[in-house]
Amino acid sequence: MPNPTILRAGLLALLCGTLLGAGAATPAATQDPAPPLATIAALDLPRYMGTWYEIAKYPNRFQKDCASNTRAQYSLQPGGGVQVINRCRRADGSLDEAIGSARQPGDDTSPRLQVRFAPRWLSFLPFVWGNYWVVDLDPDYQLAAVSEPTREYLWILSRTPTVPPAAYAALLERLAYQGFDLSRLTTTPQGQ
Numbered sequence: 001m002p003n004p005t006i007l008r009a010g011l012l013a014l015l016c017g018t019l020l021g022a023g024a025a026t027p028a029a030t031q032d033p034a035p036p037l038a039t040i041a042a043l044d045l046p047r048y049m050g051t052w053y054e055i056a057k058y059p060n061r062f063q064k065d066c067a068s069n070t071r072a073q074y075s076l077q078p079g080g081g082v083q084v085i086n087r088c089r090r091a092d093g094s095l096d097e098a099i100g101s102a103r104q105p106g107d108d109t110s111p112r113l114q115v116r117f118a119p120r121w122l123s124f125l126p127f128v129w130g131n132y133w134v135v136d137l138d139p140d141y142q143l144a145a146v147s148e149p150t151r152e153y154l155w156i157l158s159r160t161p162t163v164p165p166a167a168y169a170a171l172l173e174r175l176a177y178q179g180f181d182l183s184r185l186t187t188t189p190q191g192q
Helices: 004-025 165-177
Strands: 050-057 068-076 082-089 095-103 112-116 130-137 143-147 154-158
Touching: 130 165, 143 165, 154 165
Parallel strands: none
Antiparallel strands: 050 068, 050 154, 068 082, 082 095, 095 112, 112 130, 130 143, 143 154
């Protein structure tokens, strides 16, 4: 006959393991997962080219030295790629610049771009490409929001250094509806 102490310990361990496993498999009741991120229906890439000013963003490690005047310049390249030049001012007033490229996988109206700032010779590696999804864009191509599937990053971009308050508020409302945490946004000073 089995030892009752060992049997009780085994049953207790089995019960604890079952409860822990059930708890790990159950999503937190207080936090609903966000639905999959929606993009705009189509992007006219040539129309999207030009200068975009960063109005606000989720803070991130690769822009930690940027204090103000952050902007991106996009230009079509022969062969269909896009040159990306990101610039900003550091706190000491010096200019920071990153030059990269973007591609448009899928059809030529896909709003799901990929960007890389790694050297060209590394472009065959999938992990050097980051998602650049246009999730909101006004009909005049003047105000945009860019993110990626996990919503870890978010940028609000404008063709001008400032945005009319009503247009900005409406964009924020649409982003909140898409599941973005607006409390994480920081505004980007734009000056001379």
